[in-house]
Amino acid sequence: MPEHPAVELTVDAVLAPLLPARARRAARLRVRHEEHATAGHVVQAAGVPLTEVGPLTVDGAPASPGDRLPPGAALHAGAVSRPEAVPAGGFLLDVHLGSLARRMRLLGLDAAWSAHADDPDLVVRARAEDRVLLTADRGLLMRRALPRGALVAGAGADEQLTDVLDRFRPALAPLTRCTACSAPLRTAAKEEVAAGLPEGTRRSCEEFSRCTGCGRVYWRGAHAARIDDLVRRSTPPPG
Template sequence: MDSTEIWLSLAPELYVFVAPAHRAERSAVRADGASTLGHVVQSLGVPLTEVGALTVDGRQVPAAHIPTGGEEISVQSVARPQQLSGPPRFLLDIHLGTLARRLRLLGVDAAYENPDIGDAALAARSAGEQRVMLSRDRGLLRRREVWAGAYVYSHRPEEQLRDVLSRFAPPLAPWTRCTACNGMLRDATKASVHEQLRIGTQRTHDTFAQCSDCGQAYWQGAHHERLAAIVDEAVREFGTPSPTRAP
């Protein structure tokens, strides 16, 4: 047997990241005797944000382990719900605007950068504010500055939302955040937001909320039924929230 060859078993959930040759119960990978196991896994295309337990010959090891020839290595996917060292707060890249709005609709702290500020600035913000970086960009998730990250597997917003909620189990508080800027909502009078209202809205609505940060006004408008359906489905599947308003 080649002394530089190790045997790698990847969790099926990670197959999406690797070449077909490694989508097997066991595949051979070269080890140079200097690179860490984390580096080896990433070199195959798997972001470390998606990696859970690592075992070598049946014993758990850190990503800093240096593989040697003949080792049997198992790479698991992240256990759900994923434990964080801080509250579940998120940062989303330019391509996940719809997901950001849906998370905010549920009261989840979801920062979103538009226009794009670039990978380096996103990674720095993730670190500075201790936010989980959500992205479909593997290169961004591989940046060392990222405090924590998660690959968003689907292109479909409804599947993206379920993925994030099942992975991190953030507390839900629907209708408490501004979907435009992520600020917190407060009760508002009709008089205080009248400049944002059309004549018909002023006649037919009496209950309003307003963002404490950007001033955006909210009420139960034409899209409320569709938004309420998103909220109801998320609450049914991922837990009962505390009592909240429904602007």
């Protein structure tokens, strides 16, 4: 019985962990050729979202995700180039990345997040607000209506933050955004906020900020040293 025509997909090493387990070591996967399949379809069917893919080649020639593949084609997917530009609207994080969102806000990044947003809500908001969606959900990144997305790597929020900062290299402005809602902070006079402060804070603190969105008040408190350490670890050295 004759073999079905096939396409051979290879990927850069950084993308290999996204392939089926049997193909990860070689970063190579042989797949059945489908007449109407495009380069993008083959890559995503192998488990690699196009958000993670940079240059594509077919038989050594530059290709686009929408290109049809001839039988026997050799398709290669390179990794997306870093750093990527951040869209004008900033970042949007899925429901599982709340801790990462808080860290990003501490660094002054516009990081929208809601504990109640489902996948369709996230796609709509990403489009409406020109945001890049950060998620560890490959299926979410493969939604056609999603304009920009990025797969977040890391076992916890600290590793995830390192990955995001490396991928986008955004300009940081630590302690300028609300950790609760991401709106900018403004300096607030002590007498303006004194009524809502704990007694000990009124006695010991003189400098305050207030969120321009939700009104939350900030001052240097018990967690200041840990926040300073996060800022120090995340801020690139000058020059």
